[in-house]
Amino acid sequence: MNDLYDTPWLYDLQHDGYRDDLAFYRRLAEDQGGPVLELGAGTGRVTLALAEVGASVVALEPNVAMRERAAARLAAAAQRRPALAERVRFIDGDARTLALDERFALIVAAFNTLMHLERMIDQDAALRRVREHLAPGGAFACDVFVPRFGPPGVVRAEPAWAALAGPGADLFTWQHHDPVAQVVVSHHRLDRLDSGGGVTRQAATLRQRYYQRLELERALRAAGFSDVRCYGDFERGPVRAGSDVWAFVARG
Ligand SMILES: C[S@@+](CC[C@H](N)C(=O)[O-])C[C@H]1O[C@@H](n2cnc3c(N)ncnc32)[C@H](O)[C@@H]1O
Structure with missing residues (x-):
């Protein structure tokens, strides 16, 4: 059903220009100051931004077409800044069955990646795995869109x-x-x-x-996270009725 990811150029056509979240994730990487695991790295939009601020990134992406496009994007950027290539490692994988030897100062699931965990059992498994992969003092950050839909089927x-x-x-x-x-x-x-x-x-x-705000907050707490914060924008402002995103930061 998610065949948009099999045509990553079409995905990029619509989403590559999206920049709203980059400073949020960059700042977290700088504050946490250690290796980053990115879940659902897609075509590398956030991956590259993290590498640009010096983070070492393990970029996990299950879709091979998306992963290949991300690797090509990194290779192109590394022509200008060779250090970028050394900072990123792309891996195949699934957030639900995460089992890496490394532990991370920061794990991110940017731009609605958690929305691909359809069943509660998948969400709970992924969040537990995420927490297990955090180093002491580590943080998990993710964002999801606020569900608001127009009339169905209107083109x-x-x-x-x-x-x-x-x-x-x-x-x-x-x-x-x-x-x-x-x-x-x-x-x-x-x-x-x-x-x-x-x-x-x-x-x-x-x-x-899609999620309701308190549903995701509760799922994070149930997976053992503490200090769960939900922001209503990428500047860490409060959640408001008109917020377009919920951006979460939680401690392991
Ligand atoms: C909306 S895209 C976000 C891509 C990228 N993070 C960005 O900001 O542009 C969600 C990504 O999550 C990946 N994904 C889907 N199911 C996943 C899973 N179970 N574990 C990890 N990633 C998954 C998809 O293949 C897709 O590339």
Whole structure:
């Protein structure tokens, strides 16, 4: 169902320009001052930002296409700054079954990665594993979007993203939301003109299990985390009714 991740260039088209969270995760890496484990590293958007502030990063990503694109991004950046390549190690893996020999000063699951843990048993397993992989004094940080959905199935044109796909491209998105299962499925269709004058259509979907704020806070506490903080933005402001994200920092 999450075949958006099998077309990482389409994922990047929509998300690569997102910068709101980078300073939040960079600052945590600097404050924690030790090795970082990134869960769901995707195409390396946050990975690179962490490496740029000197962090050693183990970047775990289960999708091979996403991982390869992240590695290519790192290789490109390392042409200008070779030290970056030495700081990052990409690994295959799954947050639910994490079993590494190393322990980390900081573990991050940025940009809705926890939303791929659909069942409570998966969430609890992953959070327990995360805590076990923290070094003494270590911190876990993650963020999830605040669930707010428009009417189901209404198609939206996304001209700003389509423009990135080249002249004549059209990108449309729509969502179906199941409030009982707390699942939202996002559909993406990209139409591009090919060289023969025809149209090539790329379709992708993304399924996410969204959270309520106190649900995630309770899950973190149940996994043994202490000092669980939830912020309403990436500047560590309070949670407000209009917050778009919940950013959590918890101690092991
Ligand atoms: C929304 S993307 C976030 C990517 C990246 N962190 C970013 O900020 O752009 C979520 C990522 O989590 C990965 N993922 C899905 N299930 C996972 C799991 N069980 N354990 C770890 N990562 C997972 C996906 O393959 C995807 O790359």
